[in-house]
Amino acid sequence: MIKKKSIILATLLLMGISLPSIAQIGEQRNNFAIGINGGVNLNTVSFEINNAASSQSKIKQNMLMGITGGLTARYISEKYFAMICGLQVELNIAQKGWDELYETADGQKDLSRSYVRNMTYLEIPFLAHLAFGKDRGAQVFLNLGPQIGFLLSDSEDAEGWTNEQMNIQKEYGKKIENKFDYGIAGGLGLEIRTKKAGNFLLEGRYYFGLADFFGNTKKDPFARSANRTITIKLSYLFDLKK
Incomplete structure (x- = not known):
C-alpha cells in the first residue's frame, strides 16, 4: 500500500512539473469559466479487517447511491498542439458511506436485516484539465488530481439486529475518528461548447x-477504511474571460 501511494504521489508531482513546462511552449490561452455541477455518487468503502484485534469476517457491500453537487471554476491557460491544458477546482457537497450486504445460508440476499452508514462531506478536488477538440463544438477531456474532504455529518440506519449481534459487528455505533479525507480523483468526459449558451x-x-476514517492501529478492528466513489455528473460553465 505504501508503494502504491508513493507511485500516485510521484505521478501527481510529475504532472505539476510538466504543466508549467507546457505553458511555456504552448499557444497561449486566457479562458476563465465558472458554473455549477450536480450528479450521483455510487459509493463503497474499502475495509480491511485487523485479524489481531477482531474476529469479524469480511464486510460485503451493495453500492450506496447518494447525490453530489456544487460549484466549479476552470482556467484554460494554453493549447499545446491538439491538447488544451488548464486547471479546475470544485467545491462540492457529497453524500457517501456504505450499504452492507447480507446473505442467507443458501447464498440468497437476506432482506430481514440491513445496515447503512450515511456520510456527508464537503469536498474540494484540484484537477488538471486536459482536453482535445474544437474551441466551439465537442471536446473530449480528462480531469486528474488530488482531492480533499471534510466530514460534515454522519448517521447510521440498522434494522433486524439484536444488541448482541451488533456488538459483534465492530463498525456498528463506531464513531468516525478521522473527519479529514484525501485521495486521488480522475474522470473522463465530453464537453459541448457553444458561443452564446455556455458549456x-x-x-x-x-x-x-x-x-x-476509522483508527488503523494494531489495536483497532480495521486496518483500512477508505472511501471509493464512482460519480456521474453534469456541469454547466459559462465563460467570464476569453
Whole structure:
C-alpha cells in the first residue's frame, strides 16, 4: 500500500512539473469559466479487517447511491498542439458511506436485516484539465488530481439486529475518528461548447480514497477504511474571460 501511494504521489508531482513546462511552449490561452455541477455518487468503502484485534469476517457491500453537487471554476491557460491544458477546482457537497450486504445460508440476499452508514462531506478536488477538440463544438477531456474532504455529518440506519449481534459487528455505533479525507480523483468526459449558451459537460469520475476514517492501529478492528466513489455528473460553465 505504501508503494502504491508513493507511485500516485510521484505521478501527481510529475504532472505539476510538466504543466508549467507546457505553458511555456504552448499557444497561449486566457479562458476563465465558472458554473455549477450536480450528479450521483455510487459509493463503497474499502475495509480491511485487523485479524489481531477482531474476529469479524469480511464486510460485503451493495453500492450506496447518494447525490453530489456544487460549484466549479476552470482556467484554460494554453493549447499545446491538439491538447488544451488548464486547471479546475470544485467545491462540492457529497453524500457517501456504505450499504452492507447480507446473505442467507443458501447464498440468497437476506432482506430481514440491513445496515447503512450515511456520510456527508464537503469536498474540494484540484484537477488538471486536459482536453482535445474544437474551441466551439465537442471536446473530449480528462480531469486528474488530488482531492480533499471534510466530514460534515454522519448517521447510521440498522434494522433486524439484536444488541448482541451488533456488538459483534465492530463498525456498528463506531464513531468516525478521522473527519479529514484525501485521495486521488480522475474522470473522463465530453464537453459541448457553444458561443452564446455556455458549456455543457458530462463526466464519469472515480475517487480513490487514501485516508482511513476509522483508527488503523494494531489495536483497532480495521486496518483500512477508505472511501471509493464512482460519480456521474453534469456541469454547466459559462465563460467570464476569453
